[in-house]
Amino acid sequence: MGGGGSLAANQLDFPVLARLAAHLPLSDGVREQLAGLAPQGVLSALRLRWQGDPAAPDNWGVSARFAGLGLAARDSLPGLGGLSGSLDGDERGGRYRLDSRDAHIDLPEVFESGRLAFAQLRAEGGWQRRDGRLEITLDSARFENVDAAGTASGVYRPQPDGAGEIDLQARLSRAEGTSVWRYLPRVVNQDTHEWVRRAIRRAEVPEANLRLRGALDDFPFREGGGEFRVTIRVVDALLDYAPGWPSIDGIFGEVRFEGPGLRIEAARGRILGVALSEVVAEVPDLDAMPSPVMRIAGKAAGPTAEFLRFVSESPVSARIGGFTEGMRAEGRGALDLRLALPLKEMDAVHGRWRIPLRCQPPVVGRGAARAGGCRGRLRFTADSLSMPEARAQFLGAPARITARTQPDGVVRFDAGxxxxxxxxxxxxDLPVADHLSGSAPWRAVVQIDKGATRLEVDSELADLSSSLPAPLNKRAGERWPLRVRFEAPAEATAKRPPRTLTLSLSDWLKAELEWPANGAPVRGGSVSMPQRVSPCAWPSVG
Known part of the structure; x- marks a missing residue:
């Protein structure tokens, strides 16, 4: 057999051949290769010839048809299964044709899932030696499975000391967006695989394209010398980019894997009831350590109330003491969105937002505090809130408001x-207002801490005069220091009623009220006028 030989068979069953190998005049190397490849399927019309050692013949020729052909992945070579077709050629070149159903290709070194399954696979190509190197060509291929349908063509040049070189183009005419993660190569780390699998909740993909060129050992070509690019056009996609954050829905745009990075561009989309534009999500290096970071930027315009809802329904709400819960805003505004998502530590999301408040007809308020004609800018990060300055109309007069999150996490508003x-x-429209004249500067502080609210209002009332009957008559220039304190604890206790209001006017009027948070009537309080009238007390109610 060392000098050469030939083999012809009308039909040959690979599993039978593998079992007979021990009884055929084959070298130990050939037997080992056969056992490792675990061949499956049936050959028909086989014509095989060779010269030299069968394990490394000087020349050879083969022609055959095959059905259900299968080979196990071995030595960086892909595994095959369910392939049907024909081949005809020799060591100088030849042609092959595939026409298969329910076939698969195993690429455990390339893809995390390992196996690419095809309901249909049709292909034509060949092989030839060019400048002493084997070149395998894929002239055309059409494939379809539950995830995608498309075409491909390309060239592959094996190398004995590496993964070889490839020049491949593929186009998908249909794809299931939620299955994109299955086709990410292993060079993309596990954290990114998991993010893509979880984040893309829905996506119609009318078109996708692949370009892969270069030495596979250099993939994904960080230093150049090759090209890796996947572009995926998406329609009406839903992206759940981080746990606990409002999803981005209705995305129309493009997902692009290029080199080591990922970039998502969306011409439009929406978060809650707000329209998005110019949205870009980017990971420069999907294999960065200790964790790749996705940065999301975008613009939004819509009802200001929806922006506050975005904050309330995100983890920011808990970190700023639930401040925006119960806040109302009318009119329209805009939002600049900036997010950074460490894909390995999604709880460490950080970012910033700016929400201009321009309310017409304007009302912004929380609880009993109401302000109209607001104009300002709310700024949020993942764990803080700030408002450098806002202007509003309060009780018919201009007011200035600033806000910030203090180091202890308390959100503090200062107004004046x-x-x-x-x-x-x-x-x-109250008769008492007709008896007042002049003005009274005031200042207020609101502190919100984990659902609890504390309000402090102070005014000297020096420039305000009153023609009301005594003891409420007052001349301009008299100082009647007014102090108002309101507290609404996050949770009521037996020793701490849900809401309390204390008021003092100069040194002659003091009042205290308390009532449940459920809107029930005042349940108790007291009023004292030590200098001007006899003290009185309000009995507890209920």
Whole structure:
């Protein structure tokens, strides 16, 4: 057999051949290769000839048809299964044709899932030696499975000391967006695989393209010398980019894997009821250590109330004490979105947002505090809130408001303005307002800590005069220091009622009220006027 030989068979069963190998005049190397490849399927019309050692013949020729052909993956070579077709050629070159159903290709060194399954696979190509190197060509291929359908063509040049070189193009005419993660190569780390698998919740993919060129040992070509690019056009996609954050829905754009990185560009989309534009999500290096970081940037325009809802439904809400829960805003605004997502530590999401508040007809408020005509900018990070300055109308007069998150996590608002008697009369249709004149500068502090609210309002009332009957009559220039304190604990206890209000006016009026948080009537309180009238007390109710 060392000088050469030939083999012809009308039909040959590979599993039978593998079992007979021990009884054929084959070298130990050939027997080992046969056992490692675990061949399956049936050959028909086989014509095989060779010259020299069968394990490494000087020349050879083969022609055959095959059905259900299968080979195990071995020595960096892909595994095969369910392939049907024909081949005809020799060591100088030849042609092959595939026409298979329910076939698969195993690429455990390339893909995390390992196996690519095909409901249909049709292909034509050949092989030839060019400048002493084997070159395998794929002239055309059509494939279809549950995840995708498309075409491909390319060239592969094996190398004995490496993974070889490839020049491949593929185009998908249909793809299931939620299965993209299955086709990410192993060079993309496990954290990114998991993020892609979990984040893409829905996506229609009318078109996708692949370009892969270069030495596979250099993939993904960080230093150049090759090209790796996958572009995926998506329609009406749903991206759940981070646990606990509002999803981005209705995405129309493109997902691009290029070199070592990932980039998502969306011309439009939406978060909650807000329209998005110019959205870009990018990971420069999917294999970065200790964790690849995705950065998301975008713009949004829509109802200001939806922006506050975005904050309330994200982890930011808990980190700023639930401040935006219960806040109302009317009118429209804009948002600049900036997020950084460490794909290995999704709880460490950080970012910033700027929400301009321009409310017409404007109302922004939380609980009993209401402000209109607001104009300002709320700034959020993943764990803080700030508002450098906002202007609003409060009780008919201008007011200034600033806000920040303190180091202990408490959200603090500082406000100030001047209470104008004539403006107050226009806002409040009460007879008492007709007896007031002048103005009264005031300042207020609101602190919100994990659902608990504390309000402090102070004014000297020096420039305000009153023609009300005694003891409420007052001349301009008299200082009647007014102190108002309101507290609403996050949770009521037996010793700490849900809401309390204390008020003091100069040194002659003090009042304290308390009532449940469920809107029930005042359940108790007291009023004392030590200098001007006899003290009185309100009995507890209920």
């Amino acid at each position: 303005g001047a209470l104008n008697a004539s403006a107050l009369a226009a806002v409040w």
